[in-house]
Amino acid sequence: MGSIESLYDKIKNFTAQFFGGKGFSSTMTGYTTAELQASVFLLVLASLFRIFSVPLGIILVIAAIAGVIVFAPLIVTLERENESDLNRVLFWVVIYFAIIIAVTMWGR
Amino acid sequence: MSAVATNLWTIPLFVIIPIITAILLNLLYNKSRTIKVIAIASSIVLFVLALISPYGFQWFTGQPGVTPGGTYTFDASIFSYRLSLEYYFGGLQQILITIMSLLLVFVVFLSASSLRKNIGPYIALIFLLFMSSAIIIMVNDFYHLWIGVEMGSLLLAGVVAASGESISQKAALKYTFFSALSGAGMAIALAMILGVTGYSNITNAIQYIMSDNLSSLSGVLYIAFGFFVLSWIYAGGLAPIHPLKSDVYGSAFPHATVMLQTQSKLMIVAMGLIILRLFGTLPFAREVMLSVSVLTMIMGVTMALIQTDLRWTLAYLVVAHSGLVTLGISLGTVQGITGGLFQAVNDIVYMSVLLICCEAVMYFGKGTSIKTVGGIAKRAPWLALAVVIGAFAASGVPPFNGFQSEIILIQASLSSGLPEVAAIVLMVSVTTFIALFKPIYNIFLKPDNSPIAMEGDAGAGIATMAMVQPTSPVPKSIYLFLAILIAIIIVLGVYPQLALGFVQDTAIKVVYFPWVP
Amino acid sequence: MIELTLQFLSFMASALLILIGIAGMLFLDNLIKKIIAFTLLSDGVNLALVSLGYFEGGVVAILTPGTSVAEFPQNAVLIFGPGIVLTNIVIGVSTTAVLVALTMVLYKRYGTLKASKVLKGERK
Numbered sequence: 001m002g003s004i005e006s007l008y009d010k011i012k013n014f015t016a017q018f019f020g021g022k023g024f025s026s027t028m029t030g031y032t033t034a035e036l037q038a039s040v041f042l043l044v045l046a047s048l049f050r051i052f053s054v055p056l057g058i059i060l061v062i063a064a065i066a067g068v069i070v071f072a073p074l075i076v077t078l079e080r081e082n083e084s085d086l087n088r089v090l091f092w093v094v095i096y097f098a099i100i101i102a103v104t105m106w107g108r
Numbered sequence: 109m110s111a112v113a114t115n116l117w118t119i120p121l122f123v124i125i126p127i128i129t130a131i132l133l134n135l136l137y138n139k140s141r142t143i144k145v146i147a148i149a150s151s152i153v154l155f156v157l158a159l160i161s162p163y164g165f166q167w168f169t170g171q172p173g174v175t176p177g178g179t180y181t182f183d184a185s186i187f188s189y190r191l192s193l194e195y196y197f198g199g200l201q202q203i204l205i206t207i208m209s210l211l212l213v214f215v216v217f218l219s220a221s222s223l224r225k226n227i228g229p230y231i232a233l234i235f236l237l238f239m240s241s242a243i244i245i246m247v248n249d250f251y252h253l254w255i256g257v258e259m260g261s262l263l264l265a266g267v268v269a270a271s272g273e274s275i276s277q278k279a280a281l282k283y284t285f286f287s288a289l290s291g292a293g294m295a296i297a298l299a300m301i302l303g304v305t306g307y308s309n310i311t312n313a314i315q316y317i318m319s320d321n322l323s324s325l326s327g328v329l330y331i332a333f334g335f336f337v338l339s340w341i342y343a344g345g346l347a348p349i350h351p352l353k354s355d356v357y358g359s360a361f362p363h364a365t366v367m368l369q370t371q372s373k374l375m376i377v378a379m380g381l382i383i384l385r386l387f388g389t390l391p392f393a394r395e396v397m398l399s400v401s402v403l404t405m406i407m408g409v410t411m412a413l414i415q416t417d418l419r420w421t422l423a424y425l426v427v428a429h430s431g432l433v434t435l436g437i438s439l440g441t442v443q444g445i446t447g448g449l450f451q452a453v454n455d456i457v458y459m460s461v462l463l464i465c466c467e468a469v470m471y472f473g474k475g476t477s478i479k480t481v482g483g484i485a486k487r488a489p490w491l492a493l494a495v496v497i498g499a500f501a502a503s504g505v506p507p508f509n510g511f512q513s514e515i516i517l518i519q520a521s522l523s524s525g526l527p528e529v530a531a532i533v534l535m536v537s538v539t540t541f542i543a544l545f546k547p548i549y550n551i552f553l554k555p556d557n558s559p560i561a562m563e564g565d566a567g568a569g570i571a572t573m574a575m576v577q578p579t580s581p582v583p584k585s586i587y588l589f590l591a592i593l594i595a596i597i598i599v600l601g602v603y604p605q606l607a608l609g610f611v612q613d614t615a616i617k618v619v620y621f622p623w624v625p
Numbered sequence: 626m627i628e629l630t631l632q633f634l635s636f637m638a639s640a641l642l643i644l645i646g647i648a649g650m651l652f653l654d655n656l657i658k659k660i661i662a663f664t665l666l667s668d669g670v671n672l673a674l675v676s677l678g679y680f681e682g683g684v685v686a687i688l689t690p691g692t693s694v695a696e697f698p699q700n701a702v703l704i705f706g707p708g709i710v711l712t713n714i715v716i717g718v719s720t721t722a723v724l725v726a727l728t729m730v731l732y733k734r735y736g737t738l739k740a741s742k743v744l745k746g747e748r749k
Contacts, residue, residue: 027416029546030413030415030416030543034411034414037410037413041532041535044531044532045402045528047528048529051525075410079414082350082411084279084352084354085745086740086744087651087741089349090286090650092348093341093349094651095348096338096347096348097338100337100396101334103392103395103396104392105327105330106392251712255712255716258720262720265727274734277727277734278731278743278744281728282744284720285724288667288717289647289663291667292667292669292670295674295709296673298709299674299677302677302706303703
């Protein structure tokens with residue numbers, strides 16, 4: 001019981017976060033939609049890993065659900081990581097490049 | 109494949125005419141009437157040239173291919189050592205260059221009528237942008253590909269910085285830093301492929317990779333692939349460079365963004381096809397490309413949702429829809445590539461409609477932020493109709509062209525066994541609708557309840573320096589351009605075979621005969 | 626055991642230059658220093674391209690009156706590398722010019738060269 005209640009509380013608090021202040025504005029609706037979109041996208045992305053192995057996909061989907069609930073609101077993180085700061089983008093590019101090389105080398 | 113004519117007379121003209129026009133415009137500098145006449149005349153010449161040009165090759169130095177037997181051949185389907193750098197003009201090139209030159213006419217007209225100073229160099233930059241895109245889409249050798257990408261990125265920086273706001277100068281500087289990085293990467297990739305195969309001609313390099321056992325050298329190929337993908341990501345503004353690319357799109361003038369997004373779509377298509385042809389047989393090559401495209405779509409469309417300025421919403425949507433194009437290409441099937449290429453054609457057209465509408469909104473003098481503008485539909489009902497049609501086309505509503513390509517993409521990903529990707533494509537088109545209708549509702553449909561235009565407060569969205577006076581009426585020419593583009597949207601939406609005929613041939617060649625350009 | 630040939634050493638030198646360049650672009654805050662790091666990077670690439678075609682006892686790939694036509698193809702170094710280097714130098718110069726010009730404009734606007742101040746995101 002306890003765990004279900006706390007999950008419910010978490011979700012309720014999470015939705016309430018968006019409607020604090022002066023209700024909703026055209027900016028806030030965008031953020032709410034983007035938050036929902038981002039979490040759904042994350043779940044779909046996690047489920048894509050089934051093309052490598054099905055158990056991995058299931059584990060990742062469960063992990064993604066947990067992550068979405070724990071780390072909500074995601075959109076704040078997403079917006080921060082999407083800043084056009086030169087060093088931040090450079091950092092992400094280096095990470096991407098490393099992953100691309102690692103994955104293709106591993107595939108060999 | 110039926111193209112046997114070599115040293116086609118039209119191909120050099122796609123490069124020479126823009127260069128000569130650019131030099132002339134630069135010399136004229138500020139004589140706006142003469143500049144306008146010359147620029148529009150030469151862009152119309154380019155449009156006609158793209159329409160009437162036959163298909164064929166341009167072999168630099170004019171040599172034919174040398175067959176292994178030592179004889180010469182002009183037939184592209186026969187195996188031969190090309191010896192030279194080459195351009196190819198086929199169906200894909202024809203439709204993309206035709207649309208690009210049509211847009212060039214519009215962009216030149218718009219910039220000539222809205223800009224006040226430095227008009228000559230600015231339009232010269234736009235012509236050179238056209239030239240670099242034409243080179244990239246026609247190219248069949250690494251050397252020109254590299255030069256085209258480098259030139260394109262420097263020209264892009266120039267066009268963006270020309271809008272004179274601090275944010276655009278910053279965006280240009282950041283993007284140029286990346287051009288330095290990815291240009292170096294591409295040079296290394298080039299060197300690696302040259303070192304392994306010994307050919308600068310892509311056809312010959314692919315034949316060499318396919319026919320010779322390269323297992324001892326495959327590590328070199330993997331690293332070359334990584335660098336190639338890096339510069340592909342950079343040129344198309346795919347994730348993770350999308351924040352910089354959307355900065356570029358959002359801070360340039362909207363009419364310049366029309367040309368910039370066309371250029372980046374052409375780069376994505378050309379480089380994506382070359383990567384697929386060269387490295388398509390490597391394990392995980394397609395998966396890497398697919399993951400980059402999926403991430404681009406997700407990031408672009410999610411970031412588009414939280415923007416409060418039509419200009420920035422469009423900037424992120426352009427990025428997200430580049431992801432749709434690359435998705436089709438990275439699926440690697442005939443259907444997928446057809447869908448991706450068709451999506452590129454459609455995307456260029458409907459995004460141009462939306463961007464030109466955005467430019468028209470600026471003529472009302474309050475910028476494009478949803479906080480400052482309102483009630484435009486009452487003052488310009490036809491503009492509202494155009495932007496709604498553009499939004500419908502972008503979000504894949506049936507009678508318009510976006511629907512036709514998105515349904516091909518969905519079918520292609522379903523038949524490749526990737527229903528999740530199909531779901532993501534669907535979600536992207538629905539989210540596009542939501543992201544676009546927030547600014548459209550606020551700017552066009554909601555009554556204008558802000559009595560005074562806050563000039564200083566409008567942020568990055570407002571046209572400040574070089575644009576025309578606020579509240580001047582929207583030029584009639586904008587409506588004409590919108591009408592033409594909407595006609596294309598509807599025609600392609602009702603009769604997609606018109607464009608599919610051009611791109612299907614390329615898709616078949618890439619999958620089954622990757623060495624044929 | 627890897628043999629320490631001249632080619633291998635120059636590849637290592639170019640890798641070092643490229644790494645220094647990337648690290649400089651990532652970690653240095655001054656815009657001019659970033660640009661210098663970029664020039665190091667492009668020099669590293671040029672060195673890699675030149676050493677690609679090198680081999681022991683190779684001759685420059687220009688047919689001079691003294692050389693025999695029959696032996697020339699075996700002795701000449703790979704010509705693509707130097708060819709690309711020439712273009713890369715031109716591209717590097719024009720990129721540097723654009724970078725420096727934009728830096729100048731931004732310096733006039735902000736009065737500082739710190740990337741963390743000049744290039745901070747400015748949106749909404």
